[in-house]
Amino acid sequence: MAPTKGRIPLDADGRFSGYASVFNRRDDGGDVVMPGAFARSLARRRNRIRMLFQHDPKEPVGIWDSLVEDGHGLFVAGHLVPGVERADALRRLIGEGALDGLSIGFRTVRATKANGLRQLWQIDLYEISIVTFPMLEDARIARPDLATGAAIAAATQSIRN
Template sequence: MDIDLRIEGYASLFWTRDLNDDVTAAGAFAASLAEGTPVAMLHQHDETEPVGVWDAVVEDAKGLFVRGRILRTTPRGRLVAALVEAGALDGLSIGFRQVKARTQGRLRVLSRVELWEVSIVTFPMLPGARLTVG
């Protein structure tokens, strides 16, 4: 039996306003992903306790798609996996640095970002950023 919990979902959806009035443009992650720097899997953006690994982080026509494994080899990993399996935790959220953006009214349109991490969260800033067990 595989001890890891396999998950996937969209951590960002292109051209979709989040609760902070940010919109991510298609291609915003391309340069960062091309650098090949690993993207951390965290719980609630807590960099002190990674909970797994992202095996795939790619842009497609819809947004930033991620596929990975929550590792049950740590206490936090076991907790997060149990919460995901119970349906209590299903949000995804990105941690990034803005490289290039423009404002359009109240919106900040992100055209280039440096992606640091994708977190499993209770309340995603982008309500449609959700994971599924797979």
């Protein structure tokens, strides 16, 4: 059966991708992540940024294989760990389109206020979660057709590094 519009096909390894953050967009808490905000953190923590479920440190569910800041935001690609009960459930939920939110867990390093919004210029990223309700509406696991351009941007960026 062909996937419907809402479904997000995962490969056999449970791989998926999407934007964990999008630049210059206001989230529900009044924060706006600015371009370049992740650069130092990614350079320092690249292999230690955890994939959690609902920001719960007791719920690691996978591994982030790629984290790239591009012109649009923080593009991420990762995979769910097979045999982890929650990860197996997430694979089914994501695959059916029932769950597609992403959310960042971070500590603010440098921010300013402008027009009642907090502009985040530098953050210390420590986890990215799969969530039911993301604070930033556009922080989503992407459908494959939407992720193609981002994947090309991510690959280009990693070649430059």
